[in-house]
Amino acid sequence: xxxxxxxxxxxxxxxxxxxxxxxxxxxxxxxxxxxxxxxxxxxxxxxxxxxxxxxxxxxxxxxxxxxxxxxxxxxxxxxxxxxxxxxxxxxxxxxxxxxxxxxxxxxxxxxxxxxxxxxxxxxxxxxx
Numbered sequence: 859x860x861x862x863x864x865x866x867x868x869x870x871x872x873x874x875x876x877x878x879x880x881x882x883x884x885x886x887x888x889x890x891x892x893x894x895x896x897x898x899x900x901x902x903x904x905x906x907x908x909x910x911x912x913x914x915x916x917x918x919x920x921x922x923x924x925x926x927x928x929x930x931x932x933x934x935x936x937x938x939x940x941x942x943x944x945x946x947x948x949x950x951x952x953x954x955x956x957x958x959x960x961x962x963x964x965x966x967x968x969x970x971x972x973x974x975x976x977x978x979x980x981x982x983x984x985x986x
Contacts, residue, residue, distance in 0.1 A: 952984030
């Protein structure tokens, strides 16, 4: 047996050991990227909902509608996303607080990840 065939066999063995780890790394990278993207979109939607609902004369349903439009434009399914818009009083100032929560299931990990984003804006109607 020549030294060349031994080197070739060790290269195939090395590839067989390393290839599954590379595939797993790329799949994990794709999943993490998707989760970060969804978190950014939820943050943007919560911010839009808070700003819209806080405008003078606006309603919470208008804020929710605009937030759902942000999510629809991003390509993320809005069916699993919960929006809560509340009006807390902080240091004598009425705020509009929009909270977006999404439960993302990663089937191959058998895990559900909760993404939670909150945004606040001063309620313009309370300033008058």
